[in-house]
Structures are given as C-alpha cells and as structure tokens.
Amino acid sequence: KGKKNKIYYTCSNYPKCKFITNKKPVAIKCPDCGAESMFEKPSRKKVKILVCEKCGKELAQ
Numbered sequence: 001k002g003k004k005n006k007i008y009y010t011c012s013n014y015p016k017c018k019f020i021t022n023k024k025p026v027a028i029k030c031p032d033c034g035a036e037s038m039f040e041k042p043s044r045k046k047v048k049i050l051v052c053e054k055c056g057k058e059l060a061q
Contacts, residue, residue, distance in 0.1 A: 026050055032057045 009025055011017035024041035030038055038050040041058070043044040048061045 011041060023051075028059075030057055031059070 005025075006022060008022045010014075011019035015019070021039070023041075025037050025039055027037050028050060029036060030047055033052060033055040035052050035054045038052050041049040041051045043049050050059045050061060051057070
C-alpha cells in the first residue's frame with residue numbers, strides 16, 4: 001500500500017524492472033493485439049471489466 005492507503009502493483013524483478021501501476025493485472029492475453037496481460041477496470045457493477053493497456057480493448061467477465 002502507498003501513502004494514501006491505495007494498493008499498487010509492482011514488477012517482481014525490482015530493481016531491474018521498475019514497472020508500477022494501481023490497476024490490478026490479470027494474466028489473460030488480449031484477443032486483439034496479443035498483449036500478455038490485461039488490467040481490471042474499476043466498476044460498480046458485479047461484472048469485471050478487463051482492459052488492454054496497449055490497444056484499449058475491453059472484455060466483460
């Protein structure tokens with residue numbers, strides 16, 4: 001957790017990799033561009049929405 005009590009995600013290879021995000025990564029390949037992972041988009045609905053960072057494709061789960 002950060003200073004404002006928000007959860008963030010980092011790369012497990014620190015300090016070689018300095019990746020950081022506040023979006024929850026999901027190990028699902030993007031069906032459009034083939035990116036290795038997608039991120040959960042915050043939603044008030046019960047359906048999870050996954051978003052690809054590279055192409056912006058959204059998937060409902």
